[in-house]
Amino acid sequence: MSKPFAPRRSVEQVEEGTELAPKFDERGLIPVVTTDFETGELLMHGYMNAEALERTIETGEAHYFSRSRKALWHKGATSGFVQKVRELLVDDDQDCIWLRVDVAGGASCHVGYRSCFYRRVPLGGAEAPAELEFTDTEKVFDPTDVYGDAPNPTKL
Amino acid sequence: MSKPFAPRRSVEQVEEGTELAPKFDERGLIPVVTTDFETGELLMHGYMNAEALERTIETGEAHYFSRSRKALWHKGATSGFVQKVRELLVDDDQDCIWLRVDVAGGASCHVGYRSCFYRRVPLGGAEAPAELEFTDTEKVFDPTDVYGDAPNPTKL
Numbered sequence: 001m002s003k004p005f006a007p008r009r010s011v012e013q014v015e016e017g018t019e020l021a022p023k024f025d026e027r028g029l030i031p032v033v034t035t036d037f038e039t040g041e042l043l044m045h046g047y048m049n050a051e052a053l054e055r056t057i058e059t060g061e062a063h064y065f066s067r068s069r070k071a072l073w074h075k076g077a078t079s080g081f082v083q084k085v086r087e088l089l090v091d092d093d094q095d096c097i098w099l100r101v102d103v104a105g106g107a108s109c110h111v112g113y114r115s116c117f118y119r120r121v122p123l124g125g126a127e128a129p130a131e132l133e134f135t136d137t138e139k140v141f142d143p144t145d146v147y148g149d150a151p152n153p154t155k156l
Numbered sequence: 157m158s159k160p161f162a163p164r165r166s167v168e169q170v171e172e173g174t175e176l177a178p179k180f181d182e183r184g185l186i187p188v189v190t191t192d193f194e195t196g197e198l199l200m201h202g203y204m205n206a207e208a209l210e211r212t213i214e215t216g217e218a219h220y221f222s223r224s225r226k227a228l229w230h231k232g233a234t235s236g237f238v239q240k241v242r243e244l245l246v247d248d249d250q251d252c253i254w255l256r257v258d259v260a261g262g263a264s265c266h267v268g269y270r271s272c273f274y275r276r277v278p279l280g281g282a283e284a285p286a287e288l289e290f291t292d293t294e295k296v297f298d299p300t301d302v303y304g305d306a307p308n309p310t311k312l
Contacts, residue, residue, distance in 0.1 A: 006285035008312045015267050015310055020277055020286040023311075033189050033198055040196025042189055042245075045252040058281040085279060089198075090288065091272040092265055093310040096201040098273045109248055111171050116247040117254045121176055123241060125214040129162040130176040132246065154171055154249035155179075156164045 004057055005050070008094075015092050023095040024050060029065060030097055034108065036115075037086040037100045043108035044116045048097060060085050062099055068153040079146045081105045105140070110153060112139030160213055161206070164250075171248050179251040180206060185221060186253055190264065192271075193242040193256040199264035200272045204253060216241050218255055224309040235302045237261045261296070266309060268295030 006019035014021055024030050029047040036043055046064040048056065051072055055063040062083035066073040076082030083101040090097060109116040118136040162175035170177055180186050185203040192199055204212065208219040208228055218239035222229040232238030239257040246253060265272040274292040 004281055004284050004286040011308055011310045011312065014312065018275075018288045018290075020288055031187055031201060033201055035191075035196070035198060040191070042191065042254050045187060045189055045247060054281070057277060057279055057286060060279045088277045088279060089273040089291065090275055090277060091201060092267045092269075092274070096272075098198050111248045113248070116252075117245040118248070119174075119246055121213060121244045121246060123213055123216045123244060125160055125210070128160050130160040130213060132174045132176055134174075135245065152167055154167045156167065156170065 003050075004054060014094050020090065021094055022050075022053065022090065022097070023093065025095075029067075030095060032064065032097045032099060034062065034083065034099045034101055037102050041115055042117050043083075043101070043103065043114075053097065056085060056099070057088065062101060066153070068151075068155060075108075076104065078150070079105075079107070079110075079141075081107050083108070107140040110143060110147065112141050112143050114140050159206075160210060170250050176246065177250055178206075178209065178246065178253070179249065181251075185223075186251060188220065188253045188255060190218065190239065190255045190257055193258050197271055198273050199239075199257070199259065199270075209253065212241060212255070213244065218257060222309070224307075224311060231264075232260065234306070235261075235263070235266075235297075237263050239264070263296040266299060266303065268297050268299045270296050 006021040008021045028049050032046045034043045049065040052063040052065045062075045064073045082104045087100040113136050119132040120135050121130050162177040164177045184205050188202045190200045202220040205221040208221045211219040218231045220229045238260045243256040269292050275288040276291050277286050
């Protein structure tokens with residue numbers, strides 16, 4: 001496949017035009033917001049490099065760039081929780097991608113929850129540090145069953 | 157207000173605990189996904205520094221860090237389109253924030269659309285470059301009326 005990306009020539013072309021001209025940052029990455037097509041729930045936030053974006057467009061399955069493994073990451077290749085892309089959108093200045101997906105198996109979070117966003121920060125700021133409230137307490141799967149002893153991607 | 161953030165001590169604390177211990181990247185920023193509380197629509201993707209996150213928690217109104225202006229950015233201060241935070245969530249490894257907001261005036265995009273994500277990338281990859289399809293063609297406001305001749309934040 002030839003490259004699906006146009007060069008970025010002007011603000012008008014990028015904001016108002018019909019050419020896909022994504023901006024990758026100094027690391028070669030573009031942030032990706034992934035929501036559930038049916039419910040609108042935010043499932044995860046990740047990154048793509050140019051190859052991951054090309055593969056996603058080509059195959060209709062979400063590919064990311066894993067910053068912890070420094071490698072192309074076909075989401076679900078290990079866990080089986082493949083994300084089928086129903087809609088792929090780009091923002092005004094084309095430095096962010098929005099994937100609206102269906103998830104096989106219904107989970108997107110390596111900790112075992114349906115969504116990576118299972119804790120709420122109370123507003124008002126009375127406490128220090130803020131005490132998080134769980135919005136979901138039921139894991140969809142047990143990470144040790146799915147990932148075995150693969151290293152946890154979370155970095156401190 | 158004292159700092160609402162805890163130090164990051166362990167993967168378990170960060171992923172399964174109740175302390176807010178956000179990870180700011182090497183630029184001091186954390187990505188933020190902002191969706192419409194009622195419709196679930198993705199409105200924008202931005203960044204916060206520690207001060208912006210503190211102010212957002214404290215005031216319940218979305219504050220970001222503007223990378224183009226290199227300054228704290230109270231969303232809506234110029235346009236009037238303030239974002240009232242209904243829910244603020246953090247992800248598993250606490251390196252991303254999700255804001256669920258109500259938007260005064262109904263617009264979040266400096267180009268004039270309701271959402272920054274008004275163009276779809278067709279899947280399959282037959283064309284090069286991919287030709288974007290507009291999902292929204294009606295601007296909510298005229299940017300020149302709202303911003304006058306302030307510089308456009310889009311960078312090539």
